[in-house]
Amino acid sequence: MSQIRVFLILILCCFCYKIRAQDISVNDTATPTDLIQNVLINSSCVDVESVNASGNPTPNQQSYGSFTAGSNFPFPSGIVLSTSPSKNAEGPFNQQGSKGTQVRTWNGDADLNTALGINNSTQATVLEFDFIALTNSISFNYIFASNEYQNNFPCIYSDGFAFLIKEAGSSDNYKNLAVLPNTTTAVSATTVHPKIETINGSGGEPLVGCEAINENYFNGYNTAASPINYAGQTVVMNASTDVIPNKKYHLKLVVADDVTRQYNSAVFIEAGSFVTKINFGEDRTVANSNPVCYGENFSLDTHLSATTYTFKWYKKDASNTYVEIPGALSPSYTVPSSGAYKVEATMNNTACVSVGEITVEFSAQIPSTNTSLLQCDDDTDGVTVFDLTKAANIVKNNDSQITNQGYYETLADAKAKTNPILNPQRYTNKSPNQIVFALLENTYGCNTTAEITLNVSNSVIPNQNPIETCDGDDTQDGLYQFDLSAEVTPQILSGLPAGLLINYFLTSADAITETNPLPNIFKNTTPNSQTIYARAANGPNCYDITPIELIVHTFDPPNFEDEARYLCKGDDMTLSVDSSFSSYMWSNGSTTNSIVINSPGDYSVTVKDANGCEKTKKFKIILSEPATITGADVKDFSGNDNTVEIQYTGAGNYEFSLDGKVYQDSSIFTQVTPGVYNAIARDKNGCGLSSSFLIYVLDYPRFFTPNGDGYNDLWVIKNIDQMPDFTISIFDRYGKLLKQMNQNGTGWNGIFNGREMPSDDYWFTLLFVNGKNVKGHFSLKR
Template sequence: MSQIRTFLILILCCFFHKISAQNISVTDTATPTDLIQNVLINSSCIDVQSVTASGNPNLSGQSYGSFTAGANFPFSGGIVLATSPSKNAEGPFYKQDSKGVRILGWNGDADLNKALGITNSTQATLIEFDFTAQTNSISFNYIFASNEYQTNFPCTYSDGFAFLIKEVGSSEEYKNLAVLPNSTTAVSATTVHPKIETVNDNYGQPLEGCEALNENYFNGYNANGSPIYYAGQTIVMNASTSVIPNRTYHLKLVVADDATRQYNSAVFIEAGSFVTKINFGENRTVADNNPVCYGETYVLNTNLSATGYTFKWFKKDASNTYSELPGVTSPSYNVTSSGTYKVEATLGNTTCVSVGEITVEFAPEIPSTNTSLLQCDDDTDGISIFDLTKAGNFIKNNDPQFVNQGYYETLADAQAKTNPILNPERYTNKGADQIIFARIENTFGCSKIAEITLNISNSNIPNQSPVATCDGDAVQDGLYQFDLNAEVTPQILTGLPAGLAINYFLTATDALTETNQLPNIFKNTTPNSQTIYARVVNGPSCYDITSIELIVNTFDPPNFTDEAHYLCKGDEMTLNVAAGFSSYAWSNGSSTNSSVINSPGDYSVTVKDANGCEKTKTFKIILSEPASITGADVKDFSGTDNTIQVQYTGVGNYEFSLDGTVFQDSPTFTQVNPGIYNVKARDKNGCGLSNSFLVYVLDYPRFFTPNGDGFNDLWVIKNIDQMPDYTISIFDRYGNLLKQMNQNGAGWNGIFNGRQMPSDDYWFTLFFANGKNVKGHFSLKR
């Protein structure tokens, strides 16, 4: 059993040793001088003096120290500056214990406050020293880590740190080297973090998130297996600056907590990374968007003394190996071809060797072509207005990757990019064959100068005859449209060289400057006659400018409105218009000013005047004829409601009469008195009367007075004897038949069986042989 226990203890020891080996190990007992001279700096070209440090005032552990790390941390070793005892930087990270150490009485740093623009740093740790370098730049690598990379803290809070440098004895302000590349933004949790979502705290209150900032410099969040005791950290960053060789500088490395004194942070600086370099600046490459321009010489200058140093220059060959450039031993080197270059500068007989390296690429040559512009001259004085931009694409060979950067009157101005021509679209030349200088640039700002020669055209287009058209719309106001390409261009180009094109303008100045070009379908703005200007061009060059008159002829003959006429069936008529026109074209083929027609329809005549302008008149011929009355619908025995509805045929427009004298438009007559009528219809268009049609309207008397006075002594229906066979039966109020009559009867005298019937109402029935019957009653009055 004891052997098994021993074996388990060994396994556990090995296990915890393996875990511990993944974390960094911090030693907080090294002196500041040892940290700088033996850990941080790895160069015989740097002389260090006056190293001092300050940090945790408590005996619980110094807040700066050295560290070593395993393979899972970017640095194998270095120095650490923390806002808590430096031993606390050892991993792993546990979120529940990450709130940090608050040590009262541990103050912040005034220089850090000023550099970061804050007022309330606390728990500052710093190491500062003087140094003198033998070259013109220094640099070192670092990582910023913080427990403030939790919840939404980076949206608001961050501990601060800075690497502050200035020349000893100068009155200048400190310069902070702990900034994001190519900026002055200090590195911190609030300037480098991923997107942080809004979440609720333990009390259900929202913790507002924020968008990512410079996330490409954030290395990520840590978990329980991390080698350091911080929630997150940046990627490996580099601090660098230019210095003047052999001058003494003061460097202050400082980190501090914010006012809360919680959630501590640290800066890890890589061992041996503090080196001097010969700084040639950034690589000059196409990928970095800053290659050297074609044809230029790029000078690599070490800015070191030729008497104190020996120099060797190298260039990488095709196998990616540096080869020494023979015979090149000066402090500078003129680069004329693309490649990666390196210099080694050795200080006297010392071991101080400073190295500089840079990759240089040359941009491709900018292709350009000298050209000329040919412009017309409206007054033959050799001076005209040129649009210089018309040569813009030609001088750069129509390559869109190159940009026109102005036109200049002198080569010196074009090269210096000064005094550009302010309105190159309307440039007035100073004399014959003047040369303008155009500057072309690529995307890298490299330039090429091309020449544009300004020439005046000596071509001449003959004077043009007017181009006329007729006003073809309804309003003869002398305004009408021209198809310039179809109606004008062919005339102007007649006899000219092939390949020319024409654009049109209202004024000669517009034609010269190519402004306000007219559309191809152009409607004149001055009635009857307007002069426009044709600019004849050969590509971008002006061949000549000529004027041409546009004439709009009007033609509006009097009495030429459309007409309508009625033609009586079987008749003919003559259609005519005024004499004196140049030509006549009737729709039925006639060609004089009149035409005889004998059938209805639409006829037209088109006449032309001396200018060939046309006008058309239309005649609408409508057939008409006398009506034929075929019958009548009669409503009689109705008192005042008697009516006659005339039935007829015919294509005319008719009016109707019962007596041949008084006519009405309607074929229906109302309130017709009893009687005999000869109905007729008359054509309103003058084609005559219809046949006569006899109509009877009957009615019975409503009373009679058989008193022997010779007036109204008989009850009789007037004109009933003209009707077909019929029978009339008269009854008293009791239905007794009193009298029966037919067409041979003279009427009833009020006597039945020799006795006068009393005053009373009597009834009758009237039966016609055709089946019609009428019933009614009347009064006998005595």
């Protein structure tokens, strides 16, 4: 049982060793010369001298060294420069200890401060040397790693590093090679990181995040299984620069902590990646948006001497294998076709072989077509105004991927992109049949030219008859609208070639330059007669320009307003207008200047003058007739409030009278005095009188004086004898019946049973046979 336990422990130890073997291993005893000459540089084309290093002042804790790594780190071996002891770079990542080493006596680097624009670096590690390259460029690969890839630190600060180069012994400023591709931005935790969310710190305070910056260069955050002891790292980056062969340069590799001396960082440089090469620049490919232009002579130049080097040029074949190009032995080579090319330059009497590679693609030929523009000339001198942009799509064959880069008077100017025509939409040619040049460019900046010949049209549109219309609105001011396409264009196009397009302008100059085209529905701006200009075009070419006179006739006859008339029932009426018009059309179909009508309704006549202009007059015929009085509503026995309302029928417009002399519009009469009336209605439209209607308005006397003087001796209701049967009963104040009378009675004389009744108030009731009942009182005075 104990043997099994021992066996399992051995297996577990071996497994743990295998896991830990994936971490990097750092040798911090390697000398600076060994790091440069035996680790970093792997080229017989580089001579190195004056190697120096500096770093952590703490004994036995060197901050630079060499490393080896397992398969899960991008570099199998290389150099590490750190802001803490280099052994601390060994994995795995330990977050608890990530705050790092702080050495107060460990200073920063002035050259790094200058390169990065800072003034407070600390704990700098430097590895520097002089070198001479035998070719024209150098490069090496690196990774930046940092414990500052935690919390929101990259939003605020970062340790700094740089690869500084300049000519040895020069007082020039250093150039930093540790920058983002195609920029001068230094690589750091603040310039390369993913999006960082806002979180709460250990004390609950917000740690404000920030948006991602150059996230494509961030390799990711590390874990307890990572091979290095840093929180995060970049992808593999490349530092490169052109150099002058055989010139001595000084290269300073430096990394430093920020002022906090916390959360250390390191730079890992791949072993053997420092090489010299012949740099032809980036690949010239469609994918890189920089292919070689069609027809361009593209030469690959090593910039090396033919007396010092021998050269071999290669091109990849269909099997993706480089094959030597026969006879290509010069320092430069003109590329004849697309492909992958390589050169090997061997320095005479040495083992130095420099290599340069590049993939070259040629862009397709830019489609272009020479063309001509045909423009009209208003004074036949062969010089006119052209819109060169009309040829824009023609010269590039309507290819949307090609852009027009301007127009030029000479081919030399077009090729040099100098002296472009400043206003190609309004270009006045210098001579008949002049040629100008359009510069065309594809998406890769390649260009070509196309010729545009400027010709003047000799086509002629025949003289046009005026276009006439009538002023058809209510205001006869000689201004009216024309439908140019319907009223004018068909006349112009008659007899002309098919396919012409007509547009209209106020002036011939506007027609030449196609400025301010008129709308299709055009209202003249000059009364009665105005000349506009029609431009006939065939595509971009002008056929001819011709004037068109627009004439607006007015027609406003006098006394032609609409009328309303009254027609008496049973009569007829003549409707007429002036007899001097050219034609007449009545609503009933008659074509004379008058008609006879005998019924009410709506009639109209449309007349024309000599120009064919129309005017319509409307007649509204209203029926009228004498009224028929059907009765009267009489309110009497009311003193001053007596009223009479005449009741009638009829289609006319009436006025009314109670005496046949005084008429009023209302059929209601007020304050009518008692009496007998012959009411009558009169048609205001002259259609006659109604028959008279007899009306009685009655009232009783309010007192009487039976004193025998022959005046007002009887109490009697005037005209009551003309009314239907009735009975009058008279009472004293106590209700005693004193007198009763009917139609045959002559009135009451104030005597009851032979005795004169005293002065007093008396009451009466008047009861008609039709049920009408009137009550009242009166006074007897003696």
